[in-house]
Amino acid sequence: QSVLTQPPSVSAAPGEKVTISCSGSSSDIGKNHVSWYQQLPGTAPKLLIYENNKRLSGIPDRFSGSKSGTSATLDITGLQTGDEADYYCGTWESSLSAGRVFGGGTKLIVL
């Protein structure tokens, strides 16, 4: 069981907007920045968003992140079929020695 909670899947049609949530606690998201990763089928994960809302160079502005309290969200607007992937959130877990934790992952299905 992952420390951070994400919905197993979300779906939307091309062109629409989808929101992926990541819920944690006061010892992880509540205290630390969140990053988001995209894993396309059969490939390694890649960084999309870091420090809650900063896009890595080259990531389209259709992807945006935010954090409030002990939860974070990843918004994807103008959905494209190529966005179909697994998305993971990640952060520190302050009660673990140098612990890094991930959410369980959310599969985005573009209908």
Added chain:
Amino acid sequence: EVQLVESGGGLIQPGRSLRLSCSGSGFSFGDYKMSWVRQAPGRGLEWVGFIRRTVYGATTEYAASVKGRFTFSRDDSKSIAYLQMNSLKTEDTAVYYCVRDISVPGDFLYFDYWGLGTLVTVSS
């Protein structure tokens, strides 16, 4: 261009040992912490641990699931990080990724570059 390339995976029997390597290029390898992240088949990401920079003693941190069995090391002269896995269990079966770890304790943390991964299958 930053690249990380893992090697050393394969099929191994439970209880045996295996060493993975991660070769970095396109950046000053010694200037970065290096983490290992694994992904069991059909499952999510699990942080395995990391090794600090050599200037900080190349000290290490491990996830509870591997502590005492896995050991990290690094050779900055060759830009290689190693993951020594002992007493392997079937539940260690996963793709192992080497990742560049960008972090300040209690502040930001992210993994900005990932290798392609190497598959370790623990089975009799």
